[in-house]
Amino acid sequence: MRLVEGKKGQTYTVKAINAEESLERRLRMLGLTDGSFISILGKKRCGSMVVKIRGTRFALGSAVSSAIEVGGETECRKL
Amino acid sequence: MQETVNVAFIGNPNCGKTTLFNAYTGAKLKVANWPGVTVEKKEGIMKYHDAKYKLCDLPGIYSLTSYTMEETVSRNYILSDDVDIIVDVVDASALERNLFLALGLIELGKPVVIALNMMDIIEERGMEIDLHRLPEMLGVPVIPVSARKRTGLSTLMHAVAHHVTEKSDKPVHHHSEGSHVHKHHDELAMVYSDDIEDKIDALSTLLQEKYKNLGNYRWYAIKTLEGDKDILENYPVDIKFDDKNYEDEIINQKYEFIEEIISETLVNKDEKARKTDKADKALTHPVWGIPIFLVIMAAVFFLTFTVGDFIKGYFEKGLDILSGALPPALEKMGAGPMLVSLIVDGILAGVGGILTFLPNIFILFLALAFLEDSGYMSRIAYVMDNVMGKIGLSGRAFIPMILGFGCSVPAVMASRALEDRRDRIKTILVTPFMSCSARLPIYIMFSEMFFEKYAMLVAYSMYIIGVIAAILIALIMSKIDKKRAEHSLLIELPEYKMPNIHTVFIYVWEKVKDYLTKAGTTIFIASIILWFLLNFGFGGLTDNMGDSFAGVLGKNLVPILKPAGLGFWQIAVALIAGVAAKEVVVSSTGVLFGVANAASAAGRAAIFASFQGIGFGAVNAMSLMLFCLLYIPCVATIATIRREAGRKWAWASALLHLSTAWLVSTLFYTIASLL
Known part of the structure; x- marks a missing residue:
């Protein structure tokens, strides 16, 4: 599933990033490597969300959250 | 001649590089709690143990690959030969992400010292970092510091002094050995x-x-x-x-x-950073986020008008006394009537009038400083992302627009954080529509003069109209270039913190100083020039201002401004002068009507009477405020736009703003005259 379909308060594992090269590279450098965790802290109907990646909060636009392929939903753990 | 050691401060955005730089060099560069405050390379000199160090503060980057203009600045500088040693400022409270850049920097092969910043926050959270093991694993010195509390600074410089020549310690190896041997x-x-x-x-x-x-x-x-x-x-x-x-x-x-x-x-990774999550529940709420933002902004301006006006009252009294006492005193000293007129009607009317608005400016920047240092700024980008997307911009573009409430110059520069050039240009073009602090005196003076009870409401409406104009123009531009919204917002949300008194003080003081400097230079000179242009004409010294140079110039523009209800030569002159700095519209009104204490009740009454004398009423005043809100941003802003986007866009900006101003005020005046 895509991160944009995720639920608030859940943590997912990153499976892939399907974005243009520059965005993908950017996300990777921020620590969004395959197998890393991403937690959804807040979400708007339009698909933009507040997430936590490796201990840091980021705001993502809907295009970004749609590009991240995730799996393995778990309760929000302390990252 | 001793050699200067070039030290580059680099690190992730918002990790405290500038705070550290300020602490070392005594500079007062702007610091705030959102990523992307620093957009330019800044240098400073310091001495340490008889050696000279040139410190260089750089925009924050997440990696050595560059996407935005500011990131390119940092990368190019780091890669150049000008750097002798790199100080990698690492935010200890976000160690994991910060270490990614650190590893990249170490790979560069230049001497690196890590300044482990925000150690105080780590302690507050009950976390600990093994300061013995960390440098062992990285193979470079790691010095714990707190830039904010100014601890560990001399230890850090000590390490810099040593490692600039010496090769770092070998890392203590922990890697599982590979199958065969590789180089080094x-x-x-x-x-x-x-x-x-x-x-x-x-x-x-x-x-x-x-x-x-x-x-x-x-x-x-x-x-x-x-x-x-x-x-x-x-x-x-x-x-x-x-x-x-x-x-x-x-x-x-x-x-x-x-x-x-x-x-x-x-x-003890178990962090206690739950406060930010709690605050974010409300402040970034999907439904309440925008209303809360609007209330916060309304509060900022409410404070600016009420508290600011309260203090302003005392300034006005002082100016009243001065303008009453100054002429006799000057005459006593033997000054001729011409000089007295220049000082009282020219300089005091212009500069003094502007100074009375200082309290409002002070309160506005105090409020903005709190907003910027609390950590709320980047949340605004998230909250507004959807709205901004509808006008073809990223939520990130809203940050320069908010900064525009303070001053358009840094706001235009802040647009560097936007990756897409077209987004940047659009943002640069619409940012000056946000009412900057220089327009505040205009609103206050004219709304108090013509709308009494409703003064604050009228001034508020100017701010809102400015925002609407910005949004509409952006919308039109995105229709023209047919660019679909990308919703590619990506911005770090820092932890909320209590604004730091020192940081807020620097921020506000720098702005107040700017304002005073402007009063002492641009406005001072503009007032003197205006006084001359008003008192001399083609026939030499003239008693009738209408025949003066300024009068003749203004009269030529009357036909153009007439449809907007601004067909008065005095207004035309004030508007032209206002391009130097928008406060000049206010100061020149004082000079034009020869009222030294333009801001005080008595002075206002005198100006009001003069306005009524030429048939300038409330509708004209509203039209004038609209025109001032929208027309050519000041010379400084145009120069900044030219530097950031090129000459073509500077002209485009001047033209866009001028035509928008004329159209809107003409439309308003036409409709208002019909009613």
Whole structure:
């Protein structure tokens, strides 16, 4: 599933990033490597969300959250 | 002649580089709690133990690959030969992410010292970092500091002084040994898998044969393997590996190493950072986020008008006394009537009138400083992302627009954080529509004069109309270039914190100083020039201002301004003068009507009477305020736009603003006259 379909308060594992090269590279450098965790802290109907990646909060636009392929939903753990 | 050591401060955005730089150099560069405050390289000199150090503060970056203008500035500088030693400022409270850049910097091969900043926050949270193991694993010195509390600063400089010449300690190795030996592995902290290392070795050999004196071949090899555009273009090599994405692989392995470091050095990771989550529940709420933002902004301006006006009352009284006492005193000293007129009707009327608005400006910037240092700023980008998307811009573009409430010049520069050039241009063009602090005196003076009870409401409406104008123009522009919204917002949300008194003080003081300087220079000179242009004409000294140079010039513009209800030569003159700085519209009104205490009740009454004398009423005043809100931003802003976007866009901006101002005020005046 895509991160944009995720639920608030859940943590997912990153499976892939399907974005243009520059965005993908950017996300990777921020620590969004395959197998890393991403937690959804807040979400708007339009698909933009507040997430936590490796201990840091980021705001993502809907295009970004749609590009991240995730799996393995778990309760929000302390990252 | 002793040599100067060039020290570059680099690190992730919002990790405290500028705070550290200020602490060392005594500079008062702006600091705030959102990523992207610093957009320019800034240098400062300091002495330490008889040696001279040139410190360089750079915009924050997440990696050595650049996307935005500010990131390019940092990368190019770091890669240049001008840097003797790198101080990597690492935010200890976000160690995991910060170490990614650190590993990249260490790979560069230049001396690196890590300044582990925000140690006070780590302690507050009950976390601990193993300061013995961390430098061991990285192979570079790690010095704990708190830039905010100014601790550890001399230890850090000590380490810099030592490591600029000495090679760093060898990292204590922990990597599982590979199947075979590679080059220089014992000197490196970050060692990749055998597969990658083999390719790095092969590439560095090739590079070494083809390019002499490149220096650190390993770094060039890694960048080649990553597919870095700049390196591939400048140093191409003939070698083809399979199509595997090595860049991802390299990033992955770096993060794997970082995870190892974290697990070995970070004790008690259980952070107590729940306060930010709680605050975000309300402030970034999907429904309430926008209303809360609007209430906060309304509160900012409410304070500016009420508290500011309260203090302003005392300033006005002082100016009243001065303008009453000054002429007799000057005459006593033997000044001729001409000089008295220049000082009282020219300088005091212009500069003094402007100074009375200082309290409002002070309160406005105090409120903005709180907003910026609390951590709310980047939340605004998230809250407004959807709305901004509808007008074809990223939520990130809203940050320059908010800064525009303070001053358009830094606001235009803040647009550098936007990746897309078209987004940047659009943002630069609409940002001046946000009412900057220089327009505040205009609103206050005219709304109090003509709308009494409703003064605050009228002034508020100017702010809202400015925002609406910005949004509409952006919408029209995105229709023209047919660009669909991309919703590609990506911005870090820092932890909320209580605004730091020192930071807020610097911020507000710098702005107040700017305002005073402007009053003493631009406005002072503009007032003197205006006085001359008003008192001299083609026939020499004139008693009738209408025949003066300014009068003749203004009269020529009357037909153009007439449809907007501004067909008065005095107004035309004030508007032209206002291009120098928008406060000049207010100061020149004082000069034009020869009222020294333009801001006080008595002065206002005198100006009001003069206005009524020429048939300038409330509708005209409203039209004038609209025109001032929208027309050509000041000279300083135009110059900034020229620097940031080029001459063409500076002209475009002037034209866009002028025509918008004329259209809107004409439309308003026409409708209002019909009613």
